[in-house]
Amino acid sequence: MKQLFIHCSQNVTQSALLEDGRLTEFSVERMEGTSLIGNLYKGRVVNVLPGMQAAFVDIGLSKNAFLYVDDALHPHLDKQPKEKPAISDLLKPGDELLVQIMKEPLGGKGARVTTHFSIPGRWLVYMPSADYIGISKKIEQESERSRLKGLAEAIRIEGEGVILRTNAEGESREALEEDFNTLRQAWNNIIERSKQADAPSELHRDSGLVERMVRDVITPDTEQLIIDDEVSLKEAKAYLRQTAPALEEKVRLYSESQPLFDKYGIKEQLDRAFQPRIWLQSGGYLVWEQTEALTVIDVNTGKYTGSIDLEETVFRTNMEAADEVARLLRLRDVGGIIIVDFIDMETEEHRHQIAQRLELTIKRDRTKCQVVGWTRLGLMELTRKKARENAMNFFYETCASCKGKGKIYVR
Known part of the structure; x- marks a missing residue:
C-alpha cells in the first residue's frame, strides 16, 4: 500500500512516500529555487581541459558546469567513434551548445551536464x-x-x-x-x-516537486495522495486529469489543524531515520557514517540475543538490516559507494541469501542502485546514483564548533 503526502509551507515544499506505513522516500524543494535536474541551457564553453577529458561550460549559474567527454559524444554507443576522441577535438573555448543538467551542484562542485537530452x-x-x-x-x-x-x-x-x-x-x-x-x-x-x-x-525547466511526484509516483496501486495546500492540490488534480483521469479521485485536501506530517507519524519516522544510530525492531542497530562519496554502515546485534544459536541470531539480524539499509538508502537519497559491514556469518548460503535480499529490496528504488557483491574482506559493496543534494541539508547546518565530528572541544 502506497501513500503520498505533500506538505507546503511558505518557503518549502516537502513530499513523503509511505509504503505499508513505513517512510521510504522524502524530498524537499525550496520555493525560491526549484530542482535543477533536467533543466536545459544554452551554454558557452569557457575552458577545455584535455588532461581531464572535460570542459567547463557557462550556463548562467554561480559555478560553471562540468561536461565530460562521454556526455559530449552521441548518446547511442553504436554511433560513437571506436576510439574516444580528445575533448579538444570536440569543443573549444567560445563554442555555444545545448546542455542538460544531470547532477546538481554539490559542495564546491558545479553542476554536471550532458548533451544526451531526455x-x-x-x-x-x-x-x-x-x-x-x-x-x-x-x-x-x-x-x-x-x-x-x-x-x-x-x-x-x-x-x-x-x-x-x-x-x-x-x-x-x-x-x-x-x-x-x-x-x-x-x-x-x-x-x-x-x-x-x-x-x-x-x-x-523541469516540473516542480508536486508535479514530479504525481508524474513519477502515483500509480493505480497508490491508495491516496494527501496535500495540505489548495494551490498544489489543484496542480496535482489538473495533471492527473490530463494524463490519468482514473487516479484523480485518489487526491484529497488535508485541512486539519494538526500538522500533516505529525498527524501521520512522518516527522517521527524522519527523526529516527536520520540519526547516526538506527535501531532495528529486533534490538540490533546500524551505525551510519557518510562522506561526500562514500557511506559506511555497520551492523550490530545490539540487544538482540536470539533463541536458537549464534549463527541464526547473526543471520536474522543481517536479514533485517538488509531490508533497513535498502529503505534508508532511498529515504536518505544516498549516492556514491556504499559499504555495509554485516556481522560475520559462517555459512556461504547465509551470505548468498543476504545478497539476494538486498537485490530484491533495491528493485523498489527509482534511482539506479547496484549490489556489487561481497569484497575479499567480507564487506558488502553497493553503488547508487547521486543527482540531488541530501534532503536533510535543507534543515541542518554543520556545527561551527566540531565541524561535523560530533565532538565539542574542551580546554
Whole structure:
C-alpha cells in the first residue's frame, strides 16, 4: 500500500512516500529555487581541459558546469567513434551548445551536464537523438515488453529515442502516443527558443516537486495522495486529469489543524531515520557514517540475543538490516559507494541469501542502485546514483564548533 503526502509551507515544499506505513522516500524543494535536474541551457564553453577529458561550460549559474567527454559524444554507443576522441577535438573555448543538467551542484562542485537530452513524461522518456528504445527492467513480462517495444517503434521517428517507464505497463497506444507527441513538441519549442537566445540562458525547466511526484509516483496501486495546500492540490488534480483521469479521485485536501506530517507519524519516522544510530525492531542497530562519496554502515546485534544459536541470531539480524539499509538508502537519497559491514556469518548460503535480499529490496528504488557483491574482506559493496543534494541539508547546518565530528572541544 502506497501513500503520498505533500506538505507546503511558505518557503518549502516537502513530499513523503509511505509504503505499508513505513517512510521510504522524502524530498524537499525550496520555493525560491526549484530542482535543477533536467533543466536545459544554452551554454558557452569557457575552458577545455584535455588532461581531464572535460570542459567547463557557462550556463548562467554561480559555478560553471562540468561536461565530460562521454556526455559530449552521441548518446547511442553504436554511433560513437571506436576510439574516444580528445575533448579538444570536440569543443573549444567560445563554442555555444545545448546542455542538460544531470547532477546538481554539490559542495564546491558545479553542476554536471550532458548533451544526451531526455524529457520525462508520465508514461515514457523522450530522447530526441538517442535512436534506441529502452524498457523499464521492472516490467518483467516478456509479452508486455514486446508489445511496448512495438508501440514505441510505431510512434517514433528514425533517430529519436524513447524509454518506456514502469507506469507504461498495460497502457494503450493512444495514451503513449499522446505523451510522446507532447514531449516531442516540448523539444521542438526548446530548439526554437535556442535559436533566438544568447548564451548563457535557460531554455527549459523541469516540473516542480508536486508535479514530479504525481508524474513519477502515483500509480493505480497508490491508495491516496494527501496535500495540505489548495494551490498544489489543484496542480496535482489538473495533471492527473490530463494524463490519468482514473487516479484523480485518489487526491484529497488535508485541512486539519494538526500538522500533516505529525498527524501521520512522518516527522517521527524522519527523526529516527536520520540519526547516526538506527535501531532495528529486533534490538540490533546500524551505525551510519557518510562522506561526500562514500557511506559506511555497520551492523550490530545490539540487544538482540536470539533463541536458537549464534549463527541464526547473526543471520536474522543481517536479514533485517538488509531490508533497513535498502529503505534508508532511498529515504536518505544516498549516492556514491556504499559499504555495509554485516556481522560475520559462517555459512556461504547465509551470505548468498543476504545478497539476494538486498537485490530484491533495491528493485523498489527509482534511482539506479547496484549490489556489487561481497569484497575479499567480507564487506558488502553497493553503488547508487547521486543527482540531488541530501534532503536533510535543507534543515541542518554543520556545527561551527566540531565541524561535523560530533565532538565539542574542551580546554
